[in-house]
Amino acid sequence: MIEFKNVSLTYPNGVKALKNIDLTIQKGEFVVIVGMSGAGKSTLIKTINRLATVTEGEVLVDSENVMRLKENRLRKLRTQIGIIFQDYNLVGRMSAIRNVMVGRLGHTTTFKSIIGRFPQKDLQLAMRNLERVGIGEKAYVRADQLSGGQKQRVSIARVLTQQPKIILADEPVASLDPPTSHKVMRDLKRVSKEDELTTVVNLHFIDLAMEYADRIIGMREGEIVFDGPIEEVSEKTFEEIYGRPIREEEKRGD
Amino acid sequence: MEIQSNNSNRVTLFKKGFFLKFVIIVILVAGLYLYSVRQTNASLPRMFASFPLFFRMLREDFWPPDFAYFSTALNQLIETFNIALISTTLAALLAFPLLFLSSSTVNRHPLSYRSFRFIMTVIRSVPNIIMVVLMVAVVGLGSVSGILALTIYSAAVLIKLTSESVETIDGRPILAIKAIGGNTPQVIRYGILPQLMPLYLSHILYMLEINLKASVVLGFVGAGGIGQLIRRQMSLFRYDRLGMIIFVLFIVISIIDYISQTVRSRLV
Ligand SMILES: Nc1ncnc2c1ncn2[C@@H]1O[C@H](COP(=O)(O)OP(=O)(O)OP(=O)(O)O)[C@@H](O)[C@H]1O
Ligand SMILES: [Mg+2]
Numbered sequence: 001m002i003e004f005k006n007v008s009l010t011y012p013n014g015v016k017a018l019k020n021i022d023l024t025i026q027k028g029e030f031v032v033i034v035g036m037s038g039a040g041k042s043t044l045i046k047t048i049n050r051l052a053t054v055t056e057g058e059v060l061v062d063s064e065n066v067m068r069l070k071e072n073r074l075r076k077l078r079t080q081i082g083i084i085f086q087d088y089n090l091v092g093r094m095s096a097i098r099n100v101m102v103g104r105l106g107h108t109t110t111f112k113s114i115i116g117r118f119p120q121k122d123l124q125l126a127m128r129n130l131e132r133v134g135i136g137e138k139a140y141v142r143a144d145q146l147s148g149g150q151k152q153r154v155s156i157a158r159v160l161t162q163q164p165k166i167i168l169a170d171e172p173v174a175s176l177d178p179p180t181s182h183k184v185m186r187d188l189k190r191v192s193k194e195d196e197l198t199t200v201v202n203l204h205f206i207d208l209a210m211e212y213a214d215r216i217i218g219m220r221e222g223e224i225v226f227d228g229p230i231e232e233v234s235e236k237t238f239e240e241i242y243g244r245p246i247r248e249e250e251k252r253g254d
Numbered sequence: 255m256e257i258q259s260n261n262s263n264r265v266t267l268f269k270k271g272f273f274l275k276f277v278i279i280v281i282l283v284a285g286l287y288l289y290s291v292r293q294t295n296a297s298l299p300r301m302f303a304s305f306p307l308f309f310r311m312l313r314e315d316f317w318p319p320d321f322a323y324f325s326t327a328l329n330q331l332i333e334t335f336n337i338a339l340i341s342t343t344l345a346a347l348l349a350f351p352l353l354f355l356s357s358s359t360v361n362r363h364p365l366s367y368r369s370f371r372f373i374m375t376v377i378r379s380v381p382n383i384i385m386v387v388l389m390v391a392v393v394g395l396g397s398v399s400g401i402l403a404l405t406i407y408s409a410a411v412l413i414k415l416t417s418e419s420v421e422t423i424d425g426r427p428i429l430a431i432k433a434i435g436g437n438t439p440q441v442i443r444y445g446i447l448p449q450l451m452p453l454y455l456s457h458i459l460y461m462l463e464i465n466l467k468a469s470v471v472l473g474f475v476g477a478g479g480i481g482q483l484i485r486r487q488m489s490l491f492r493y494d495r496l497g498m499i500i501f502v503l504f505i506v507i508s509i510i511d512y513i514s515q516t517v518r519s520r521l522v
Contacts, residue, residue, distance in 0.1 A: 049433060051429075051433060074435075075435040075436075075437065076435065077435070078432075078433060078434060078435035079434065079435035081433075082434070083430070083433045083434070085426065085429075085430065087426055088426075089426035089427050089429060089430035090427060090430075091424075091427045091444065091445065091448045091449065092424070092449075093448045093449060093452070094444075094448050102427075102430070102431060102434065102436075102444050103434060105431065105434060105435070105436040105440045105444065106434055106435035106436060110437060110439050110440060113439075113440055113443065113444075114439055114440070114443050155430075158430075162434055
């Protein structure tokens with residue numbers, strides 16, 4: 001469970017990116033955050049694993065205050081939270097399976113990971129996760145030789161191999177074409193449900209949000225302006241979140 | 255709408271005042287050239303006049319080379335190669351951990367980072383030859399002084415070349431590893447090394463090429479190997495042997511450069 005209690009965040013340059021956020025995300029939910037560029041979506045996601053530092057209020061993950069954690073405990077918490085980036089953040093020169101094994105680092109002793117001796121069951125887990133997202137045959141291909149959709153699948157497999165409780169995804173399909181976006185979102189939703197993970201995703205495109213979310217959170221200028229289950233959401237809701245009519249290019253189509 | 259074309263908003267490719275600066279720089283550079291020609295008494299006619307002398311020396315003194323001297327030359331060259339190989343290897347081992355000290359991506363203490371970089375710059379600014387002369391004074395004539403000097407110098411160069419690459423590597427996978435809960439050794443092993451290793455190996459090979467040539471020269475000032483041999487034969491005016499030595503040098507250095515360049519082009 002993720003809780004925000006009256007959270008505000010002001011960046012060192014004075015930008016107020018989050019303002020008095022109160023929010024509770026239950027275990028197993030698949031939440032999509034929408035909002036215009038600059039609304040604070042990325043910032044909100046980053047506070048959950050402390051890639052961004054809140055300046056007021058508290059963020060609790062499984063009742064633990066994220067801001068209070070010492071270096072060691074923070075690393076421990078981060079092993080519980082997987083993150084998927086827009087640009088995949090893979091090491092181009094390493095094979096897909098090696099990149100997936102990076103997800104295992106938090107569960108491997110420093111010495112064993114440095115000399116590259118991973119337990120066989122971890123390697124099998126990595127391979128199984130590559131297969132679950134449909135790219136098992138690419139295991140030994142270098143990451144920089146994969147297509148965008150395949151790279152994002154490697155990064156999903158990496159997150160799964162981490163065996164986290166929570167997945168954060170910041171615009172996971174923003175660099176992909178529409179059909180590939182849908183396939184990747186479908187894979188993400190499926191594995192997240194299979195493993196009963198709490199998932200928070202930022203999306204730009206409203207049709208993707210409508211299709212895959214259990215619950216939608218709308219943000220504008222650092223505040224939450226909508227929060228409700230997908231059944232309550234219509235195009236009208238998005239117009240309220242964006243504060244203007246929806247343009248055709250904000251739907252990704254398929 | 256009509257496009258304005260009066261002088262005040264003419265668009266040029268260069269910033270205003272560029273032309274004046276350019277002319278001043280050209281005049282300065284030309285002046286420097288003239289000055290250095292006068293200082294050194296260099297002149298094209300003088301250079302051409304020395305050509306016949308040069309060819310006569312090649313024909314009469316160097317030819318025929320002393321073929322019997324081949325194995326001696328080769329043996330000494332192997333010693334030179336060993337000096338280069340050992341010092342490059344030691345330098346690579348020495349430079350590797352220090353690499354991270356001198357790159358701001360890993361070393362986040364500004365003071366130690368700055369002072370370390372400063373020391374490296376100082377070491378690099380000492381010419382090889384001076385370094386060997388110093389080492390000869392400390393450990394005496396022979397290959398050990400050459401190895402010491404080359405090791406220190408090439409470690410500093412390797413650190414310089416490669417630490418700059420550490421700063422330009424892709425930071426995104428590193429962020430990913432940190433976000434997953436990886437510690438610093440794991441970040442280095444899985445985020446930095448895969449990106450860095452091919453470059454580092456390539457720099458090491460390049461360093462080996464340079465050190466091979468440098469250690470020939472260093473032999474002149476007492477660091478052992480084929481350089482010492484060249485000096486001895488020169489003082490004996492045995493140009494036929496010198497011819498043989500140069501021939502062997504040419505062949506071996508070409509072969510090693512070729513191998514190293516082929517491997518390097520595959521690496522990166
Ligand atoms: N590291 C930072 N330092 C200072 N200001 C920042 C930083 N990151 C973001 N901001 C500012 O905080 C605000 C919220 O940014 P954020 O990245 O969270 O928006 P977003 O909703 O993710 O936008 P987008 O859809 O464009 O990704 C913006 O005004 C942005 O300029
Ligand atoms: Mg963003």
